[in-house]
Amino acid sequence: MSIRSHYLLHSLIILFLLPTVGIGKRNPEFDGKWTLIPEKSSEIGLYKTLTLNIHQDASTVTIIHIWGKRRSFSDTLILETGGAVNQVPVRNRIWPTNVFMGLSMQPGTIRQITATWEEDGMLLRLKERYPIRGSQGVALISSTHTYRLSSNKEILTYKVTRSSRKTDPEIKYVFKRAGTKEAYFMELEDNWEIQGKLPEQAFLISLQGIVNTHGPKL
Structure with a gap:
């Protein structure tokens, strides 16, 4: 292959590669x-x-x-x-x-x-x-x-x-x-009497465990 052919081949390779140089992979x-x-x-x-x-x-x-x-x-x-x-x-x-x-x-x-x-x-x-x-x-x-x-x-x-x-x-x-891993809270009453709010409080605490099964949300 002549020197001129070598030069032409190398030039074509460079031109082919130029568009990809430095571009990187976007995400x-x-x-x-x-x-x-x-x-x-x-x-x-x-x-x-x-x-x-x-x-x-x-x-x-x-x-x-x-x-x-x-x-x-x-x-x-x-x-x-x-x-x-x-x-x-x-x-x-x-x-x-x-x-x-x-x-x-x-x-x-x-x-x-x-x-x-x-x-x-x-x-x-x-x-x-x-x-x-x-x-x-x-x-x-x-x-x-x-x-x-x-x-x-x-x-x-x-x-x-x-x-x-x-x-x-x-x-x-x-x-x-945005919109992911949001957390919420619920304020419980300070009433833990058996004849008072205890059944409701226990229910809410159990519900919290279910809600947080796959990650902290409540």
Whole structure:
């Protein structure tokens, strides 16, 4: 085979492989609404809580962070995956992870974000660069956001690391699927007399055991 034929063959192989490089395997199990488990998560100053909505299509992932409830802030990212640099305009000054640090985003600037699927679709990694204003002026911040799905696909762990936060505790938020693993309680009367509420109380306690057969619900 001639040198020219070798070159042509190698070029065709490279062109064939290029569409798959860096794309990774997406995972539809990420899709849906996720609600925060506060006791397993980092404290959220002003907003107190965080909800995630995730949706995917063939080449993009949409992530909506909703900070707070009645007083809320929403941050929507529609990102092309596979390592492409997404240019996301900044339209609001709010820096939601900690609004009391005296730091603010810069409207009119750009957030540069890459999104890649890793670990056979069990991890989504975002790498982000953006300018932020603090007491010392404007600085360029780099951060990494990871969204990891548990092996049973019922828990999502979101972690944030920043170039400016090397020694502080990690920022971690743990979520469950919205509408799952809900718990309820029933307040019993303080009446345990045989001629009083004891039969009813005993019935309710027995009922609790049945309800919780496959997991804590009551």
